[in-house]
Amino acid sequence: MNPHTHDVRDTHPDKRTLRREFLAMRSALPKDDVRKTRTVLARRALDLDELATAGTVAAYVSVGNEPGTGALLDALHARGTRVLLPVLLPDNDLDWGAYDGADSLVRVRHPGKMALLEPGGERLGPDAVLAADVVLLPGLAVDARGMRLGRGGGSYDRVLARLAAAGARPALVVLLYDGEVVAHVPEEAHDQAVHAVVTPSGVRHFRRP
Template sequence: MTDIPSGKSPFPPEKAALRRDLLAARRVRSPEARAAAAGALSRSALSLPELAGARTVAAYVSVGAEPGTRELLDALLAAGKRVLLPLLLPDNDLDWAAYEGPAGLAETAHPGKMLLLEPTGPALGPDAVTGADAVLLPGLAVDRRGMRLGRGGGSYDRVLARLERAGAHPALVVLLYDEEVVARVPEEPHDHPVRAVATPSGVMRF
């Protein structure tokens, strides 16, 4: 699951340029390299105490060249966690449903958007994420202050704003490739820092 681009370009030019470079670097990864990175990323993420101690984890299903999350989702489920996965709404907001395993995922086409894998169980409502102990966020980069660069569609900006309004403070963790931890990403007033990043080579806290 990614932030879904809206087709507009209301972002600072430096954000757009950085997104293009990072997406291009992802596309050239071989399937073998992506699979190896997914396994290592799962092990790194599972080493985080915030995930080990969580009862409910809001996560996402990776698509395309994103750092793979399928192995991590199954490991969280096997560890007895309640795992919530997003359902994309027409306005780019996110609803949530429980992950029940790979058989409970279905390809879902959204008009004008990429094909996603979404859970087939009952929708729990957009506010379900406020009950999560940890939220795993997609992204393209994070800097050494903990500022995250997303895809630009705003889906996860809405999630973070909803958590703030509810007074919820789950651990926010971004899943990335190693080289996507950068010195600095362009920042806007609505951007929220995260607590940690997990990459195939380990974790970094902010």
């Protein structure tokens, strides 16, 4: 089965319940707390050895009350790191484009989804992520083993499958709020552990296989 086209969106009932709970907690966060977290997360993440030595980082633009990535994107770009941002395709796979500052982003509304900020320049193709030394993954939680709870759309499962099929081994990093690091999240056969989680209170690394 082709991992580049297979739809791996999960239907795990426990995951669906957890997603609702974590999304509800995020929606209740005060706006001031969300804004302050962006700066703290950027500072914590920039201290990661993986990001300090990365030539290319695949990242994403946070939306709503997600842990903010804007300050981190700007800091990486300012120090000369090549930053790739996703472009959502109709089948939920991801294309990529280069980040060249906030002015390079365009607001795109995909049918049935919230508006996303995406890079407005050249499309580099889904395989562009294979050049990344670090991949920042959106998530709702991570557990003590490094297993990530995503949103369930399958886009980043495809990215991870693409990396694995090509033998690429970038560092996988998740940005979360402190309360989103938990003892256990359900996993399925296609799930992969991340290598580090960054929260406002610090960084935790997990063993790389």
